[in-house]
Amino acid sequence: MSPSVDIKACADHITSLQRSDGTIPWIEAGVWDAWNHGEATMGLAIAGREAETLKALTALMDRQEGDGGWTGDLGASVPLDDANRHLVPGTPKTARDTNFTGYVAVTVLRSLSSLNRLDTLPRYWPMIERAMAFILEHQTPHGDVVWRARGDEQTLTEIDSLRAGNASLYKALECACLIGRRLGKPIDAWVEARRRIGAALRENDARFDRKGTDRRGFAMDWYYPVLAGVLPTDVGRARLYARWTEFVEPGLGCRCVSDQPWVTAAETAELALACQAVGQTRQAHELIANLAPLVARDGGYWMGWQFEESIIWPRERPSWTSGALIMAADAIDNLTKGSDLLVKNHLPEYPAAKSAAKLPAFLYA
Numbered sequence: 001m002s003p004s005v006d007i008k009a010c011a012d013h014i015t016s017l018q019r020s021d022g023t024i025p026w027i028e029a030g031v032w033d034a035w036n037h038g039e040a041t042m043g044l045a046i047a048g049r050e051a052e053t054l055k056a057l058t059a060l061m062d063r064q065e066g067d068g069g070w071t072g073d074l075g076a077s078v079p080l081d082d083a084n085r086h087l088v089p090g091t092p093k094t095a096r097d098t099n100f101t102g103y104v105a106v107t108v109l110r111s112l113s114s115l116n117r118l119d120t121l122p123r124y125w126p127m128i129e130r131a132m133a134f135i136l137e138h139q140t141p142h143g144d145v146v147w148r149a150r151g152d153e154q155t156l157t158e159i160d161s162l163r164a165g166n167a168s169l170y171k172a173l174e175c176a177c178l179i180g181r182r183l184g185k186p187i188d189a190w191v192e193a194r195r196r197i198g199a200a201l202r203e204n205d206a207r208f209d210r211k212g213t214d215r216r217g218f219a220m221d222w223y224y225p226v227l228a229g230v231l232p233t234d235v236g237r238a239r240l241y242a243r244w245t246e247f248v249e250p251g252l253g254c255r256c257v258s259d260q261p262w263v264t265a266a267e268t269a270e271l272a273l274a275c276q277a278v279g280q281t282r283q284a285h286e287l288i289a290n291l292a293p294l295v296a297r298d299g300g301y302w303m304g305w306q307f308e309e310s311i312i313w314p315r316e317r318p319s320w321t322s323g324a325l326i327m328a329a330d331a332i333d334n335l336t337k338g339s340d341l342l343v344k345n346h347l348p349e350y351p352a353a354k355s356a357a358k359l360p361a362f363l364y365a
Contacts, residue, residue, distance in 0.1 A: 002329035004288045006295070010322035011047035013300035014040045017319045018052055022059030026075060026318045030089035033072025034060060035100035035168075036320035038107030043323030045111035046330045053111050060104055061127050067137075068130030069096045069149055070104075085315045096149035098138050099165035102172035104131050106342070109175040113338025114330075121179055129185075132176050135169060136193050143196030144207040145169055160211040163201065164220035167228040170197045174229070174347045195349050201230050217258045219247050219267045227274035229345035237278040240271075247271075252307055253290050262313065264304035265294050269324040276331050277343040284332050288325070301325055 017040075018024045024040040025032045041056040063070055077093040080086065108124045138156065139145045144166055146159035173194035180187035200207050208215075215221050222243050226236035246258050253268035255261075268287050275284040294302045300317040330339045 002333050002335060004285065004332075005325050005329035007047050007326050007329060007335075009295075009299040010301070010326050011044055011049055013296075013298070013317060013322050014043055014319045015049060015052055016299070018056065021062070022055040022057075023063070024056055024059075024319050026320065027087060027089075027316050029087065031073045031075050031078055031087070031092060033075065033097070033100050034063070034070040035072070035097070035103045036075070036318070036323075038103045039323035039327070040319035041107055041323070042110045042114070043319075043326035045114040046326050046336050048115075050115050050117070053115060057108065057111065057124065060107070061124070064127055064130065065096075067149075068132070068134030069098075069101045071096050072100050080314060085313070087314060087316055097165075098135055098145050098147060098149070099162070099168050099172075101131050102135050102169045102176075104128060105172045105176035105179065109179055110327075110338055110341050113341060114336040116337060118182070121183060125179070125183060125185070128176055128179060132173070132190055132193075135173070136189065139193055139196065140207070142204060142207050143198075143200035144204075145197060160213070161200075161208050162215065162221075163205075163208045164215075164218070164224040166197050166201055166208070167224040167230055170194055170201070170230050171228040171342065173197070174345070175341070177347055191347070191349075194347070198230050198349055201225055219254050219256055219258070219271065222247060223254075223271050223274040227270060227277055227342065229277065233278050236274070237280065240274060240278065240280070248287075249307060251290055252305060253287060256304065261308040262304050262306050264321075265291050265301040266303070266318070266321045266324045269321075269328040272328045273331055273343055276328075281332065284328070288328055288332065291325070 014024060017028060023032055024037050026036060041053055045053040071094050073092040074095055078087050078089050081088050105128050108128060112118050112120060135145060140156050144161035146156050147162045147165050148159060173190050177187045177190050225231055226239055231239060247255050249255060249263050253263035254271045256264040256267050268291055272284040272287040294305060296302055296317050300322040302312045303314055303316050303318055303321055306313040330336055331343045
């Protein structure tokens with residue numbers, strides 16, 4: 001049991017959203033993608049909901065496409081209703097996101113670790129192997145992985161690469177390697193792909209946002225390289241410190257975007273994980289405690305708080321928000337087996353410049 005998060009209530013909310021085919025949409029009205037489905041699935045596993053977890057993992061297997069990827073809804077494209085309160089999914093835009101595809105390795109390893117069912121890993125190996133092949137197919141010669149699948153006759157140079165997505169893929173490849181190593185499978189290509197992603201994130205920032213959109217104002221771009229273990233601990237801690245006051249609203253949580261008066265529960269939970277990853281447990285606890293006003297009476301957490309207007313906004317309780325809070329509580333309070341999977345680098349990969357003093361300045365920005 002966590003002193004800071006009502007895990008049962010969060011898991012109950014996720015379960016209430018799970019559909020008969022095992023998929024877990026964002027909200028009752030819809031929106032589905034493999035990454036956020038995975039976040040909710042891991043929450044169920046940590047809460048001990050074995051049947052629901054295994055059903056969700058089967059849903060991932062059922063939805064995987066021939067080349068290893070998944071087609072998912074782009075939640076950012078979903079409009080709000082006329083009252084600007086609720087999401088209206090309708091028919092959202094879709095994409096075959098590389099980060100969303102890679103996250104299946106994290107989902108499988110984290111879920112089965114919590115359930116003490118690592119003996120069933122072989123069942124999921126073909127899915128993971130195909131997913132990693134999809135990732136490597138979209139890795140550029142510079143090491144970065146473009147954010148989505150190529151269209152017909154499209155080259156990788158035409159598609160942007162994202163910092164947060166590549167940091168998440170760094171962790172995903174770590175998990176895939178750990179699974180492969182446990183099963184006695186060859187993983188050398190994945191180890192090298194992960195090393196190249198890490199090198200790009202640490203040493204070649206020009207590879208990201210090269211198509212004109214600057215995403216450094218998004219909290220995920222700031223903390224995800226820390227959370228994923230891309231940086232040495234001291235550098236990760238310094239990176240968080242450098243922009244802490246820009247993103248963290250005292251007593252409320254983490255802004256989703258630095259110049260917007262909107263703190264979000266999921267970003268705050270992930271920032272807490274990043275803090276835990278670099279030994280800042282007190283800050284991690286404080287961040288989660290600050291989210292108490294966003295606890296929903298009917299279970300789960302509201303997506304966010306618009307603090308200039310003092311309103312919950314939007315009036316939605318995404319499944320993945322509950323999943324993120326459960327995962328943060330587990331990592332901070334060490335509740336289940338594998339609780340340190342997301343906050344510890346289990347497959348060391350050292351940067352070319354091992355001295356923090358010699359690392360590029362952009363790592364702190």
